[in-house]
Amino acid sequence: MTGVDVRPAGTVVVSGVSSDAHTWNLVYLQLLIEELGFEVVNLGPCVPDELLVDTCARVRPVMVVVSSVNGHGHVDGLRLIRALRTRVELDGVVAVIGGKLGIDDGDAEQNAAKLVAAGYDAVFADGAGVGDFRALVRSLRPELRPELRPDLRRELRPDLRPELEESA
């Protein structure tokens, strides 16, 4: 850490889904996001939908990162994003999901499409590494914005881009 700028760039909420007990994924993501200069609220495992939505309404995060590896993530994550996207005060918050989202790795693409259609800005497939994710998180920091990869931005919901612009 240099002493240049130690103010966190904003808060990111990291969360598991209602049925998922795994936490190593959450601990890892928390560290990674903190290292990119954000404050993290880690809600832990088995998070009821209302707890996540209410926490977001309270802390007004710049981003919500949902992680699930137990194979039910494509179901729990879908219900969760629908609940989150109904809250007007959270309009425009960046929300992503990743991990092992189904019990059969063959269904990954189909699941991802459904999740994006329901309101996630990006879905990070298991095994793809965290490079793209890191770039997206960095992009939420004004001084690091150019690093957002153009191909990744195209995956973002179109109506979200101006919001990202604004936070710059």
Next chain:
Amino acid sequence: MSSLDRRRVADFGAFVKAAGGLVVQPRMGFGSPERMRAGLAATKSADARTVGTITLDSYTRVGDHEAVVDALRQGVGLNGYPIVHYDRAVTERVLDGIGGPDFPVQVRHGSAQPRDIFAALVASGMSATEGGPVSYCLPYGRTRLADSVAEWAACVESFARLREVGVEPHLETFGGCMMGQLCPPSELVAISVLEALFFHAHGVRSVSVSYAQQTNHDQDVEAVLALRRLCAELLPHPDWHVVVYAYMGLYPVTPEGAYRLLGKAAELAVATGSERLIVKTVAESRRIPTVEENVSALEHAARVAERSRPLSGPADSATYQEARTLIEAVLNLHPDIGTALRTAFARGYLDVPYCLHPDNAGRTRGYIDDRGWLRWADTGRLPLGRAVSSPRTVTAGGLLADLSHVRRAYDAPHAQVEPVAGV
């Protein structure tokens, strides 16, 4: 069939001890009764000494039965068998002609509030399950430890009453695994023994104590021998055995690596005189394994076990001393073991590294040393005379490197069977 007909209900503990060699068991669970039945049948007919498993799905574990109904209606695949949802007759049909005294079936569930699960498994004629008030609470969600202790106490007591109808109920501790990774073995051994004592205190006398393979074979041998000695010294009844779990962390991604690691777990089990082994498959790093992948894992483990030999290692060791110190410190907190366990966590006498649960103090850290042994980086408030507190900062990259240590070592082409230091 009458579920309490004792001629048809297995004595899990006695079966394993009389098996005459290492018993191997899958972690297997499917949402569909047909597939579950096929999986049990395939386990039974595998070329190995086996017992069966019904692993429950995550919705049933957290008590969200509505989600089970929705998933089944929409044809969404569950990550286990929803035993509470299905009518007892459905589960009886799954077991019919397969489960019984010659092939005991155990239910594995991961629930801190297992009342309905216990009721369902007993109702369908089973008498063996797994868990514990600590190990099925801290790694498995948000239920407060006090609530888990209370519900587990009640469940174990009513489970113990199966003896009144001539059935010997069996419970296995999950304490030897906890989060699966980065917890030094002495604490795993201590929690495993404490949970076995909890089962005894509430009336169940046929128990098994678990230990999950960690990062170094020699250290694991030391740990299992410590576990055996502590059980011999502290458990009030001789009906106990040891169950080894094949590695419970980031698993190798190559089939060769996965089999090598499983083989090493089988060696560990035989070396330490352990009676049972729970296997992992080539699919572990990616998805729920198929029936066939499970059978291959069972048979591989059985072949390795046949050519492995028991060791006569020293039963006294640093791991033994540390585990014994932890157990005594906890037992001295209160005569009621449930209260003692709760107080221990509140004071940080037990504290599981990297566990986010609100009742875990979270002051301890483990790391992998340059020989591949799991060590304390920080002992927090563990009552271990010898406190350790090193200023290592944990980074995302550093954590992932430690979590991937075993995967990396076993996936390496021409890997030495012993993982070498590489962090």
